[in-house]
Amino acid sequence: MDLKSILNKLKNNEMDIEAAESDIRSMGYVPVTDIAKIDIFRKHRTGIMEAILAEGKDPHDVVEIAKAQVAASGRVLITRLNDAHREMLQARFSSEELEWDLHSKGVVVHNGTPVSMTGGVVAIITAGTADIDAAEEARMVASEMGCETIAIYDVGVAGFHRLVNEMQVLREKKPDSIVVAAGREGTLPTVVSGLMDVPVIGLPVSTGYGAGAKGEAALLSMLQSCSVLSVVNIDAGFVAGAFAARIANRVSEARNTKSQE
Incomplete structure (x- = not known):
């Protein structure tokens, strides 16, 4: 039962307030057999869409979750794919339904439903080419x-x-x-934040070797930044991209409101 049906039943005295509250609280997710409960209202509730982290999941389960999410919203982003995931997705979806990003090991599965553009603008910058995989996840x-x-x-x-x-x-x-996005000593976010008048999100990347390897030095450097920036976890491209987009979309919304006054 959708929200409109519940409200109509309440309006027509076919349901009491307690029952309506119970039904509304149970809405917002779709069970996928016995493996998952996808959060189809997440985008409306938080501004960030539901996505599938493929890492650690069986390829068959990834496909079933993707099918359910596409049926509910038209599109779904899948991150951290391995070869088995890719092969299973290619076997179960047509090439027209898959938009691959080989750098980020991600894919968008869709039924032709386009992205609704918000007017927000996000820049994605990397210190080196080794940082592109994490940056591309943020961009997607x-x-x-x-x-x-x-x-x-x-x-x-x-x-x-x-x-x-x-x-x-x-x-x-x-x-x-x-x-x-920066690895090794992770200096670039501090520099960019000192030059630009918009929010900067530091994305430490697990490059580098020796003391402070695997992104640890980059993370600590960004946390100690003398210019103001936010910092996400090592290789957390999804979080960085979602946070940046949330900021950009709110700015765009305010910009549109102001232009209509």
């Missing part, structure tokens, strides 16, 4: 949340002039938020 999430994305890759502080050359692009595109 922001795109699925309706944002235009700007990708600027391989502009780390080892060659600072590369970033300087891209600053004009950033100023022209006027992003509402910026994700900066």
Whole structure:
């Protein structure tokens, strides 16, 4: 039963308040056999769409969850795929239903339903090419949340002039938020935050070796930043992209409201 049906029953005295409250509280998820309960109202409740983390899941289960989510909302993002997941998805969906991103090991499964664009703009920047996988995961999430994305890759502080050359692009595109992915010493988010007047989300990446390897030095560096930025966990591209898109979408909403006054 959907929300409109419950409210109509309540209006027509076919249901009392307690029963309506109970039914409403039980809404918002769809059971998928005995393996999952997908949260189909998450986007409406929080502004962030439901997604499937494939890592650790059986390929058959990933397919069944994807089918249920597509039936409910038209699109679903799947992250952290392995070869077995990819093969199973290719066997169960047509090529027209799959939008792959090989860098991020992600895919969007859809039934032709387009993304509803919000007007939000998110920039995705990496220090090096080794940081692109995590950055692309963030970009896919922001795109699925309706944002235009700007990708600027391989502009780390080892060659600072590369970033300087891209600053004009950033100023022209006027992003509402910026994700900066960096490994090793993780300096780039601090630099970008010191140059731009929009929120910056630091995304530490598990590159580097020796002391502080696997993103630990990058994480600590970003947490100690002297310029103001937010920081997500190591390799947490989904969280970085979702947070950036949430900011951008709220900014866009405010911008549209102001233009109508």
